[in-house]
Amino acid sequence: MESEILIVDDDKEIRNLISVFLENEGFQTKQAEDGFEALELLDAINFDLIILDIMMPKMDGMEVCMKIRQERSMPILMLSAKSEDMDKIQGLAMGADDYLTKPFNALELIARVKSQLRRYKKYNPDANQGKHIIVIGDLTINTDTRQTMVGDKEVRLTPKEFDILELLARNKGIVLSVSKIYEAVWKEGFFKSDNNVMVHITKIRDKIEEDSKHPIYIKTVWGVGYKI
Known part of the structure; x- marks a missing residue:
């Protein structure tokens, strides 16, 4: 790495x-x-x-x-x-x-x-250990095992949902546009009519947020994109 x-x-x-x-x-x-x-x-x-x-x-x-x-x-x-x-x-x-x-x-x-x-x-032989663990509040993401935990509860994400969440978590505080998220996760060009990212974000929120209508983790920045 x-x-x-x-x-x-x-x-x-x-x-x-x-x-x-x-x-x-x-x-x-x-x-x-x-x-x-x-x-x-x-x-x-x-x-x-x-x-x-x-x-x-x-x-x-x-x-x-x-x-x-x-x-x-x-x-x-x-x-x-x-x-x-x-x-x-x-x-x-x-x-x-x-x-x-x-x-x-x-x-x-x-x-x-x-x-x-x-x-x-x-x-420091352990210097590289722990890089695969991302902790944000009660949310824990293990990029090696591709597990997601909210508190003590494991959350089951699809591969694309996990990739989106990991991308946002690794760029905490940075607003990522829909096109940037799509191109990073799907590895292909983005078309404006494609709502794949929005649909996946909604599904992720349903799984990790206590109240998906008032999300704590994934915030929408209107007209720009999403951020953690």
């Missing part, structure tokens, strides 16, 4: 650039524009490594790093326009594993990411 990396930076161009570098090397990436979004994604996905900018609005990288370290041990590579030694020391003291100053060389970034991942997986 490819390593999954979270890129946290308030600069969209930098996020996209890092994402391109890493995905060209075979990594999977997700992006967050601030610390709050990053922490929400961390509740939904077990990332292998985090690339974290220090200077961000709302919650800076130092605070995000401290909050991550309260529960998680994956490598954190900090990015900053600052180059002073004290800033590096502070970042490492907060729990970061490495530090790279902007502007950075793409090859150096990739080399540091690979180095941190090798070290982490060598000394």
Whole structure:
């Protein structure tokens, strides 16, 4: 399974650039524009490594790093326009594993990411375990056994229903359009007249929601699509 990396930076161009570098090397990436979004994604996905900018609005990288370290041990590579030694020391003291100053060389970034991942997986043999379990509230999704639980009760989903739920769960907080869901699950082009996704979402809600008319998990974003 490819390593999954979270890129946290308030600069969209930098996020996209890092994402391109890493995905060209075979990594999977997700992006967050601030610390709050990053922490929400961390509740939904077990990332292998985090690339974290220090200077961000709302919650800076130092605070995000401290909050991550309260529960998680994956490598954190900090990015900053600052180059002073004290800033590096502070970042490492907060729990970061490495530090790279902007502007950075793409090859150096990739080399540091690979180095941190090798070290982490060598000394943490269980690092890859648990990536197949997604927990959102009382909803638990096991992507290995393709089982879905709501509390202590197992819910029987069809293969397509499970694929849709897994897709939404892996992208918690992100609105996915009907066409994007269809193309990801059915592996073919989407036609506007096709209501397959809507029908399957209705069936999933009937099975996992206490009140399908007032869903807790799968929300409709009118005119756009669906999200968890």
